[in-house]
Each structure stands twice: as C-alpha cells, then as structure tokens.
Amino acid sequence: MKHANRNRLLFMGCLLVALLVLLPVTGCKKSKGDPMPPSGTVTGWDKSGDTKKYAAADLWQYMDGGADQYVQAGVVTTATADYKYQGQLEATVEVHTFNDATAARKLFDGTTAAGGKSVALGDVGLSYVQSAVFCKGKSLVRIVAYEASPTSQDALVALAKGVESRL
Amino acid sequence: MANRREVLKGVAMGAMLLGTEENGLAGMMKSAAESSAKPRVILATDKNVRGGGVQPDEKRVLDLLDKAIATYTGHNRPVESWKQILGSAKRVTLKVNMLGGKGLCTHPILALAVCERIQQAGIQAGDIIIWDRNTHELERNGYTVSMDKNKIRCFGNDAPGYGFEESSVSFGKATVHLAKILTRESDMVINMPILKDHGGAGITFAMKNMYGVVQKPNELHGGNCSPYVADLNRIPEVREKVRFTVGDALTACYNGGPGFKPEFVWEPNSLLVGADRVALDYTAWQWIEQKRAEMKMPTLAAANRSPKYIAVAADAEHQLGVADPRHFSLLQV
Numbered sequence: 001m002k003h004a005n006r007n008r009l010l011f012m013g014c015l016l017v018a019l020l021v022l023l024p025v026t027g028c029k030k031s032k033g034d035p036m037p038p039s040g041t042v043t044g045w046d047k048s049g050d051t052k053k054y055a056a057a058d059l060w061q062y063m064d065g066g067a068d069q070y071v072q073a074g075v076v077t078t079a080t081a082d083y084k085y086q087g088q089l090e091a092t093v094e095v096h097t098f099n100d101a102t103a104a105r106k107l108f109d110g111t112t113a114a115g116g117k118s119v120a121l122g123d124v125g126l127s128y129v130q131s132a133v134f135c136k137g138k139s140l141v142r143i144v145a146y147e148a149s150p151t152s153q154d155a156l157v158a159l160a161k162g163v164e165s166r167l
Numbered sequence: 168m169a170n171r172r173e174v175l176k177g178v179a180m181g182a183m184l185l186g187t188e189e190n191g192l193a194g195m196m197k198s199a200a201e202s203s204a205k206p207r208v209i210l211a212t213d214k215n216v217r218g219g220g221v222q223p224d225e226k227r228v229l230d231l232l233d234k235a236i237a238t239y240t241g242h243n244r245p246v247e248s249w250k251q252i253l254g255s256a257k258r259v260t261l262k263v264n265m266l267g268g269k270g271l272c273t274h275p276i277l278a279l280a281v282c283e284r285i286q287q288a289g290i291q292a293g294d295i296i297i298w299d300r301n302t303h304e305l306e307r308n309g310y311t312v313s314m315d316k317n318k319i320r321c322f323g324n325d326a327p328g329y330g331f332e333e334s335s336v337s338f339g340k341a342t343v344h345l346a347k348i349l350t351r352e353s354d355m356v357i358n359m360p361i362l363k364d365h366g367g368a369g370i371t372f373a374m375k376n377m378y379g380v381v382q383k384p385n386e387l388h389g390g391n392c393s394p395y396v397a398d399l400n401r402i403p404e405v406r407e408k409v410r411f412t413v414g415d416a417l418t419a420c421y422n423g424g425p426g427f428k429p430e431f432v433w434e435p436n437s438l439l440v441g442a443d444r445v446a447l448d449y450t451a452w453q454w455i456e457q458k459r460a461e462m463k464m465p466t467l468a469a470a471n472r473s474p475k476y477i478a479v480a481a482d483a484e485h486q487l488g489v490a491d492p493r494h495f496s497l498l499q500v
Contacts, residue, residue, distance in 0.1 A: 060385035064266050064300075064378065065367045066426040068388055082307070092268060092427075111423060113430035130429035144429055146269045147221055 035095045035139070035166045036081040042162035044155060048082040048090075073107045074099040076138075085155045091145040093163060097138055104140040108133065117153075121160050122167070129153050132160040136167050206443035206488065206495040208450050211235035216417060216436040222274075223417050223436070229280045232413065235440040236284070238500045249288035252411050252442075256355035259285055260296040260348060262409070263359045264376050265304035270427035272308045273359045273415045277438075281357060281413055282319050297321040298348050300379045324348060324379075331382040339398035339484070343381040350404055358412040362439065362451055364424035364431070364459075368392035369467045369474030371425050372451035373412045373444040374400045374487070396476035400444060401485045412447050414439035421458040433458060445480045445488025446495040452477060453492075 039046040052062070056075050059067035070078065079095045098104045101123070108124065112133055116126030122136030130152060131144045141163055145152045213231045218224035233245045240248040253259065261281060263273035278297050286292060293316045299305060301323035306312045310321050324330060324346045331344040349356065360376035367388050368375050374396045378384035387395035400406060416437040423431040435454075441447050452474050456466055467473050481490035489495045 060388075063426050064384055065365055065371070065375075065388055065392070066266075066424070067385070068367045090269060111428075113423070113428070115430070128430045142428075144268075144270065144427055146427075148429075 035079055035141075035163055036093060037159070037162035037166060042159050044086050045159050045162070046084050046087070048084055051079050051081045054078045054080075069111075070096055070107065074103040083159060085145075085152075085159075089145055089147060089149055089152055089155065091143055091156065091159065093159070094142045095163065095167070096140045096142075098140065099138070101135070101137050104135045104138055108135045108140055119157055119160075121157070122164050125160065127153055127157050127160075130156075132156040134160060134164065136164055139167050141167075206441065206446050207239055208439065208441040208443065208446050208495060208497045209235045209239045210416075210437055210439055210450070210497060210499045211238065212435065212437040212499065214436055217434075223276060225276045225280075228274070228276050228417070229283065231438055232277070232280045232284065234500055235413075235438045238498055239440055245284050246287050249284050253285060253288055253290065253355060254410075257290070258294045258352060258354045259290050259357060260298055260353040260355075261357045261359050262349075262376060262379060263297055263299050263305075263310075264361050264371075264379065264415075265299045265301075265308050266379075266425050267361065267363065267420075267427045268304075269308045270429060271361060271363065271418060271420060271424075271432065272304075273361050274417055275309045277413070277415055277417065278310070278359060281359070285357075292319045293317050295319045296348060296352055298346075299323055301325045324382075336402050336404065338401045339394055341387060341395050341398035341402065343383070343387070343399060343402070345402070345404055346380045346382075349380045349408060353408050355411075356409040358409050358414075358444070360412070360414050362414060362416040362419035362435070362454065364420050364422050364455055364467075365392075365472070365474075366424065367472065368396065368476065369472045370448070370452050370455050372414055372439075373447040374476065374480060375448075377405055377409065380405065391472050391475055393474075393476035394479045397480035397482075397485045397487065400480060400487050406487065409444070411442050412440065412444060414447060414451070416451075416454075419455075419458075421455050421462060422464060443488040443495060445477060445490050446497075447488075448474070448477045448480070449490050449492065449495075450497055 034051050036051045054062050056071050059078055075096050075098055077097050081093050083091045112126055116128050119125045119127045121134035125134030129148045133142050143156050143160055211231050211234050213227055216223045216227045236248045240251050242248040261278055263278055265272045282295055302312055312321050314320055314322055329347045331346055332350055335342050335344050358373055358376055360372050363371045365371040377399050416435045416439050419435055420432045477490050480487040
C-alpha cells in the first residue's frame with residue numbers, strides 16, 4: 001500500500017514538473033507564435049497556406065512602397081496568411097506588430113476609412129463590407145476580402161475575433 | 168474604328184461625365200482634339216464591362232481594348248492597329264502589376280486580351296511572357312503560371328534561370344540591377360499597370376510600374392520616389408523597350424495604395440492607353456485627384472505626397488514625355 005502511494009506521489013510529482021516545464025512553452029506559442037487561426041477554429045474559415053513573416057527590413061518584398069509607412073511607424077514584424085470562407089470568399093489577414101501600442105494606434109487612426117462600423121475587437125475595431133481592422137496592444141490587424149457578399153462582413157468579424165484571441 | 172466625330176462626341180461626353188470644371192480631366196478633354204500631332208492618351212470606358220456581374224466580362228474587355236486601340240491608331244482592324252504598335256518586335260512581354268493582390272492587380276482577362284490581339288498581329292505564343300516581381304503573386308492573383316516555351320509564358324523575376332543582371336545600370340540617382348526578362352527576353356514591353364494611389368509616390372501607374380523590373384525597388388522610395396521613378400524610366404533599356412501602355416482602370420484605388428484596401432477602391436471600368444508614359448501618368452494623377460475631391464479627401468499635395476516625379480520625367484534632363492495637358496490629347500471613347 002505504502003509502495004503504491006509512493007509511486008502515485010512520484011507520478012504526480014513528475015506530472016507537475018512536466019506541466020511546469022511545458023506550460024510556459026505552450027503559453028509562449030500562443031502569445032508570440034503564429035497569430036493566424038488554423039483551419040476549422042473559426043467557423044467556415046480555412047487557412048489556404050502557410051503564414052509568411054517579414055521583418056521590417058524585408059517588408060517591401062511583400063508590399064513594396066506600401067511598406068514605408070509601416071516601417072516609419074516602427075513596425076517590427078508583419079505576418080500574413082490567406083483564408084477561404086466556405087470554400088469561396090477569399091481573404092488575407094495581415095498582423096503588423098509595432099514597438100509600442102501608440103504606433104499601432106496611430107497608424108490605425110491614419111489609415112482607416114470613414115464609414116466603418118465600430119465593433120468590439122481589441123482596443124478599437126472597425127468593420128466594413130470587405131474588411132475588418134483592429135488594434136490590440138502593439139498589433140494592428142487588417143483583414144480584407146476580395147469580393148463582397150451578403151455574409152462577408154460578419155464572416156470577416158468572426159475571423160478577426162479568431163485572430164484577436166491568439167494575440 | 169471610332170471616327171473623328173465619335174471621338175469628339177466622346178470628349179464632350181467625358182466632360183459631362185467628369186464634371187464641368189475647366190481644370191482636371193474634364194478641362195483636359197475639352198482641348199483634346201486640337202491637334203492630331205500631339206501625343207495621345209485614350210480613356211476608353213464601358214460602364215457595363217462587368218455585364219451585371221462582379222468581375223469584368225471577357226468579351227466586353229476585348230471589345231473595350233479594341234475600341235481604345237482603334238482610337239489610338241486610327242485603324243479599323245485590331246490586327247492593323249497592333250502591327251503598328253508592335254513595329255518590328257518579335258518577342259513581346261507584358262509587365263503586369265500584382266502587388267495589390269487579387270483585388271487590385273492587372274486583370275488576367277485584360278492581359279489575355281492583349282495576348283490574343285498581338286498573336287493575331289503575328290507574335291508567336293512562345294515569344295510572349297506575362298511577368299512581374301514574383302511567380303507566387305501571379306499565381307495567387309489568378310494567372311496561369313507556365314514556363315513552356317511553346318505557349319504563352321507567365322512567371323516572375325524569381326523564376327529559375329531568370330533573376331537580375333549582375334552588372335548595374337544607372338541614370339541620375341537610380342542605380343539598379345535590371346530583370347533579365349526585360350534585358351534578355353523582350354524586344355518590346357507592353358506596360359500593363361493598374362491605376363492606384365500610392366502612399367509614397369502619390370500615384371502609381373505607367374512609370375512607377377517599372378519598379379517591378381529592378382532587384383531592389385525599396386532603394387528607390389525616398390523623396391516621394393522622386394527623382395527615382397523618372398531616373399529609372401530614363402535608363403535606356405527601360406525607355407526604349409517599354410514603348411506602349413495598356414493601363415488597367417477597370418478597378419482603381421484613390422487612397423490607401425498600393426495595397427488593396429477595399430474601402431478605398433472604385434470601379435472606373437476603363438482603360439487608359441497610350442505611348443507617352445508621362446502624359447498617361449499626368450492623366451492618372453488628375454483622375455485620382457478628382458476622385459479624392461469627390462470623396463472629400465485632401466489633395467495629394469496636402470497629404471504631402473504629390474507625384475513630383477511626373478514633372479521631373481518631362482524635364483530637359485529626362486525628356487520622357489509630356490506633363491502639360493496643353494501638349495497632349497486626351498480622348499475619351
């Protein structure tokens with residue numbers, strides 16, 4: 001009996017040590033890893049390919065002249081991935097991570113169009129028929145769809161929430 | 168072919184469509200038919216080009232292209248028009264623009280329409296390449312990538328065996344390594360940009376599209392891309408081979424470019440065609456300014472990104488074309 005208890009204690013101890021070792025790793029993955037939701041985690045949305053990441057110095061390779069305003073604002077990295085909604089509506093997610101939250105917010109304020117619908121996304125969020133944009137801390141997230149549909153706006157907000165939960 | 172009366176009618180209609188101001192596009196078109204000797208810019212529009220759908224219709228795009236080219240050359244038959252434009256060129260490449268992604272790139276059906284017509288004018292399919300910065304972007308935006316020399320080829324500067332010349336070339340402040348597709352595969356390049364606002368340069372259309380023919384375009388972005396855009400276009404390989412532009416204004420953006428931000432996109436359902444790259448860019452600039460004014464947005468100058476490179480391209484040092492609307496003819500059909 002004593003032997004069994006000792007084994008059980010030993011097992012629990014090992015489990016605790018394993019959890020203590022693994023938890024920070026998985027936590028790190030969530031906060032600093034891929035911000036893009038895998039296929040199936042947001043209803044209707046499938047990820048079409050790998051996430052691509054660009055450091056500030058390489059951002060021009062993704063957006064050429066469009067990179068300048070992000071670099072000047074202090075972008076550190078940009079991650080991007082393509083998605084499809086219900087096998088049809090195509091969209092691209094961009095997650096721009098800045099040095100600080102002020103820079104992200106400044107770019108958000110300076111680049112969003114009038115007419116957006118305010119949505120509960122991150123610190124501030126706007127939704128349009130074909131796009132959703134929000135800031136959360138140091139991150140500025142922009143999602144665009146390549147066509148408009150009756151469901152595109154709600155679908156984009158759902159995908160945006162999926163991204164938000166991983167930041 | 169659109170005869171003179173139709174062109175003039177088109178000009179008058181254009182003035183009506185685009186407003187009655189003496190300046191801006193409408194003002195430019197009122198003086199359009201003054202001289203046939205002036206460089207010509209053709210603005211061809213089909214408001215039903217999408218045929219009730221979301222994407223432009225293949226047949227209507229081909230018809231629109233024919234209308235634009237016929238007005239430009241004065242020939243009835245597209246074959247004759249294209250023979251005149253192509254001259255003695257045997258290997259013809261189409262430099263498209265993929266940067267804005269599927270929502271704001273040169274429409275594949277427009278590129279294919281040009282391919283169809285230049286083949287009819289005598290260019291072999293295997294001597295045509297549709298190209299831009301990289302193959303992935305072409306594929307992603309709906310182009311059929313191919314390196315089969317028996318067919319129309321389509322790939323980017325990053326395709327195996329291509330890339331950029333080892334030795335650099337310069338003009339003014341621009342020192343660049345040119346794409347081998349330009350230097351080794353092209354007798355003539357048909358420039359196929361898409362009409363866009365640009366966060367640095369102000370606008371991007373004919374001349375700025377050449378940033379896709381160099382290895383490191385990021386080195387040419389200072390000073391609102393001026394004088395770099397003009398300098399790059401003045402480099403002999405670029406100036407001499409890029410002789411004609413079929414500009415895509417089926418879809419365009421008036422702010423937030425060069426990337427795709429759908430909230431700033433509009434659908435002019437038009438093509439902007441001509442050989443004078445400076446006159447084309449001047450027209451594109453006025454058009455974007457007009458749209459920005461309509462949308463109650465500040466001018467590009469007020470936004471601190473006036474496209475200064477357009478005037479530079481027309482100066483005595485560059486002589487790439489005409490930046491004064493009194494000295495070119497803008498015709499709308």
